[in-house]
Amino acid sequence: MNAAGWGLYLLAVLIWGSTWLLITFQLGKVAPEASIVYRFALAALVMFGWSAWRGLTLRFDRAAHIRFALQGAFLFCLNYVLFYHSERFISSGLVALICSGIAFFNMFGMRLLYGQAIAPTVALGSSIGIAGIMVVFWPEVRGFSAGHAGWLGIALAAIATFSASCGNLVSVSQRRANLPVLQSTAWAMLYGTLLTGLYALLAGIPFGFDFSLRYLGSLAYLVLFGSVVAFMSYLTLIARVGAAKAAYVNVTVPIVALILSALVEGFRWQLATFVGIGLSLLGNLLVMQASKR
Numbered sequence: 001m002n003a004a005g006w007g008l009y010l011l012a013v014l015i016w017g018s019t020w021l022l023i024t025f026q027l028g029k030v031a032p033e034a035s036i037v038y039r040f041a042l043a044a045l046v047m048f049g050w051s052a053w054r055g056l057t058l059r060f061d062r063a064a065h066i067r068f069a070l071q072g073a074f075l076f077c078l079n080y081v082l083f084y085h086s087e088r089f090i091s092s093g094l095v096a097l098i099c100s101g102i103a104f105f106n107m108f109g110m111r112l113l114y115g116q117a118i119a120p121t122v123a124l125g126s127s128i129g130i131a132g133i134m135v136v137f138w139p140e141v142r143g144f145s146a147g148h149a150g151w152l153g154i155a156l157a158a159i160a161t162f163s164a165s166c167g168n169l170v171s172v173s174q175r176r177a178n179l180p181v182l183q184s185t186a187w188a189m190l191y192g193t194l195l196t197g198l199y200a201l202l203a204g205i206p207f208g209f210d211f212s213l214r215y216l217g218s219l220a221y222l223v224l225f226g227s228v229v230a231f232m233s234y235l236t237l238i239a240r241v242g243a244a245k246a247a248y249v250n251v252t253v254p255i256v257a258l259i260l261s262a263l264v265e266g267f268r269w270q271l272a273t274f275v276g277i278g279l280s281l282l283g284n285l286l287v288m289q290a291s292k293r
Contacts, residue, residue: 008236008237008240009233009237011229011233012233012234013249013253015233016230016256017252017254017255017256017259018226019230021261022218022226025214025217025218028215029215030210030215032084033081033200034206034207034208034209036077036084037196037197037200037207038219039227040196041193043189043223043224044187044189046228047186047228048186048190051183057183060179060183064179067170067177068188068191069191070167070170071167071170071171071174071184071188071192072187072189072190072191072193072194072195073191073192074163074164074170075164075168075170076167076193077192077193078159079164079167080160080196082159082163083156083160085156086098086153086156086157086160087153089150089156090153090157094137097130097137098154099157099250100130100133100251100254102164102168102247102250103129103244103250103287105161105162106165107122113169113172114172119244124283125248125282125284126251128279128282128283128286129248129279129280129282129287130283131283132251132275132281133276133280134276135272136254136255136272136276136280137254137276138276168246168247169243171239172238175238181232181235181236185235189227234246237249245287255277255280
């Protein structure tokens with residue numbers, strides 16, 4: 001992967017690693033679904049505005065809008081709603097471990113839908129990286145309760161991960177149809193916002209708001225960086241290196257989140273933490289050095 005690819009990769013990892021902490025500032029007075037609607041509605045507005053200012057077309061045919069709507073449903077609606085609710089039943093560490101499984105979903109999805117061979121080095125690197133995440137979060141994995149609530153949380157997180165992978169694979173379809181990343185993402189976020197809003201209305205979820213500096217500041221960061229910059233970087237990375245390799249972003253993100261947790265929340269690193277991070281970095285090197293198929 002060249003320098004530009006590494007730049008996109010690191011940008012997505014660093015920003016999404018920080019959003020784990022910022023999302024906690026969104027929880028409380030405002031329902032998660034409402035926060036998701038605010039986040040992606042504002043992000044879509046920013047991206048539409050940026051596209052218009054640059055004189056880029058926002059008019060696309062029906063086939064393109066079908067792709068946009070599918071990506072919005074999978075990547076900016078179902079994915080986020082289910083992840084938020086999964087953390088009601090299982091720990092964030094377990095959610096992170098399940099989310100990292102998107103690397104495998106993307107590999108097999110690329111093989112099934114696009115006929116792309118599964119590179120052994122990418123498969124090995126992803127396996128090592130996910131094993132590293134399991135080592136890091138082993139105390140939470142070991143403390144998992146196998147009751148109804150626990151299995152429900154795992155099911156929600158697994159479906160959310162599969163949904164995110166579907167959104168990634170739709171992105172590949174968009175690139176193969178020569179649809180621009182910026183406008184595609186803007187439309188997909190708009191469709192995702194509308195679908196999440198519709199779900200919230202049907203479920204009777206209130207659209208409250210929190211005018212505290214904590215909520216407004218975290219919302220601004222999640223809109224501009226966690227949504228616009230990070231998703232543009234990640235989806236552009238998919239176009240450059242493929243969905244299988246780009247998915248390793250989700251394996252590395254928890255490592256950044258742990259570092260920030262140690263700095264802000266007093267998380268204490270143990271031997272297992274260092275071993276797990278070492279495995280994750282080794283997996284990263286294997287995945288990124290693999291040739292693009």
